[in-house]
Amino acid sequence: MFRNIKKHFFDTSTYSNDFSSFDGNMKNIDEIKYVEKLYNKRSLRTNDAIKAAGQWQSEEYVPKICDEICKKIRISKDDKILELGCGSGVLGDRLRQECKLYVGIDISLEMLKIFSKNMQTKNIINLFQAITNVVPFTNDTFDVIVINGVTMYFHNKDIFEKTLDEIKRVAKKNATLFIGENITPEGYFWEFTWFKNLSRPAQLLAKPYINFRKWIAAKNSSIAGKWKYVHKEVSPEFINTYFSKNSIEQSKSATSTIKQKILGKKYQGNRRVDFVIKLGTEKDV
Numbered sequence: 320m321f322r323n324i325k326k327h328f329f330d331t332s333t334y335s336n337d338f339s340s341f342d343g344n345m346k347n348i349d350e351i352k353y354v355e356k357l358y359n360k361r362s363l364r365t366n367d368a369i370k371a372a373g374q375w376q377s378e379e380y381v382p383k384i385c386d387e388i389c390k391k392i393r394i395s396k397d398d399k400i401l402e403l404g405c406g407s408g409v410l411g412d413r414l415r416q417e418c419k420l421y422v423g424i425d426i427s428l429e430m431l432k433i434f435s436k437n438m439q440t441k442n443i444i445n446l447f448q449a450i451t452n453v454v455p456f457t458n459d460t461f462d463v464i465v466i467n468g469v470t471m472y473f474h475n476k477d478i479f480e481k482t483l484d485e486i487k488r489v490a491k492k493n494a495t496l497f498i499g500e501n502i503t504p505e506g507y508f509w510e511f512t513w514f515k516n517l518s519r520p521a522q523l524l525a526k527p528y529i530n531f532r533k534w535i536a537a538k539n540s541s542i543a544g545k546w547k548y549v550h551k552e553v554s555p556e557f558i559n560t561y562f563s564k565n566s567i568e569q570s571k572s573a574t575s576t577i578k579q580k581i582l583g584k585k586y587q588g589n590r591r592v593d594f595v596i597k598l599g600t601e602k603d604v
Contacts, residue, residue: 350472350474350475350478350548351426351450351478353548354426354427354472355426355427358371358406358425358426358427358429358430359427359428359429359430361373361430362407362427362429362430362432362433363429366433366436366437367433368407368408368409368412368433368434368437369381369407369409371406371407371430371433372406372407372409372430374468374500374574375409375574379581380574380577380578380581381409382413383577383580383581384573384574384577385409385410385413385414387573387576387577388410388465388467388497388499388573388593389413389414389417391497391568391570391573391593391595392463392465392495392497392595393495394414394417394418394463395418395462396417396418396419397418397419397462398417398418398419398420398462398463399418399419399420399422399460399461399462399463400414400415400417400418400420400421400422400461400462400463400464400465401422401423401424401454401456401460401461401463401464401465401489402414402421402422402423402424402464402465402466402467403424403451403454403464403465403466403469403482403486404424404425404426404451404466404467404468404469405423405424405425405431405434405446406425406427406430406434407430407433407434407437408423408433408434408437408438410465410467411423411434412434412437412438414465415444418462418463420445421445422445422446422447422456422461423445423446423447424446424447424448424449424451424454424455425446425447425448425449426448426449426450426451427448428448431446431448434446451466451469451478451482451485452478452481452482452484452485453481453485454485454486454488454489456489457489458488458489459489459490459491459492460489460490460491461489461490461491461494462491462493462494462495463494463495463496463497464486464489464490464494464495464496464497465496465497465499466482466486466496466497466498466499467497467498467499467500468499468500469500470498470500470501470502470551470553471500471501471502471550471551471552471553472550472551473551473553474548474551479553480561483561487598490598491598492598492599493597493598493599493600494598494599495595495596495597495598496594496595496596496597496598497593497594497595498553498558498593498594498595498596499572499573499593499594500572500574500591500593501552501553501572501591501592501593501594502550502551502552502553502589502590502591503552503553503554503555503590503591503592504552504554505590506552506589506590506591506592507529507552508522508525508526508529509588509589509590510550510589511529514529515587532546533546533549536549555569555592555594558594558596562596565596565597565598565599565600566596566597566600567594567595567596567597568594568595568596569592569593569594570592570593570595571591571592571593572589572591572592572593573593574588574591575588575589575590575591
C-alpha cells in the first residue's frame, strides 16, 4: 500500500511538472501553480515552520490550537491519518504523535522540506508532493483525513468537489473527516482587516463593494487585479448537501476559539468554521 514511501520523499520525477497529467480534464492549472509558487517562495524566506505556514501567526497559539483540533477529531492511537495540504507540518507534527501512521501531502516541495528538517525523530516521515484532487493512495485506507486551512484556495468548484471525492475514496467506511478553517459566505467580509476596523454603518456600506469586486474577479480575471486570487469561501449548505447521508458537526474554527479565549474582548479575528464529518454515521433528522 505504501511501497513508494521513503523517509524523505521528494522525488519530483514521480510527478510531472505539468499538473494536467494528474487529470486530463483538470482546468485552472495556473491556480494550482500559483499556490505552489506562493508557498515555495514563503518557505524560502525561513526555516521556521510556523512563520512559513503563515496562518498560525504566533507560536504561543499553536499547542492550544492543535489540542482543540485533536479534541474535535478524537484521534485513536491505532488510527491512520492523511493530512491534505500539510505544508510545513505545524499541525502534522502534532497529529503524527497521536496515531499509528501519519501521511502528509502538499503541493509545495519547499514546505515539505521544512516539515522534514524540523522533525526530531528517527521514524519514517511519510510525505508526498501531490495535489489534493488526485490523491496517490488506494481506496479505504485512512481512519482520519484532515484538510485544514486549504479550502480557501479552491477557486474552482470542480477541483474542490474532486478533492472531496478523493477524500471519500481513500477514507475507510467509518472514517472521520476534518475540514478546518473554512471561510463562509457570511463570514467572508471579516477576512479583511480594513473591514473589521470600520464602524457598523460603514461595514454595511462596504459589504456591497466587496461583493461587487468578487463578482468582477469571477467574471473577468484580466481586470481582477489583486482580487484574482482572493480567498474563496465554502458554503455550509454545499458541505451539508455533499455529505447529506453523514453526520456533520459545524463549529467555530479551532483557531478562533483559542485566540478568543486568550485575547478576550481584544480579539478581532475572522469568522471561519470547522466541519467534522463522520462517515458511516447517518445525519440526525
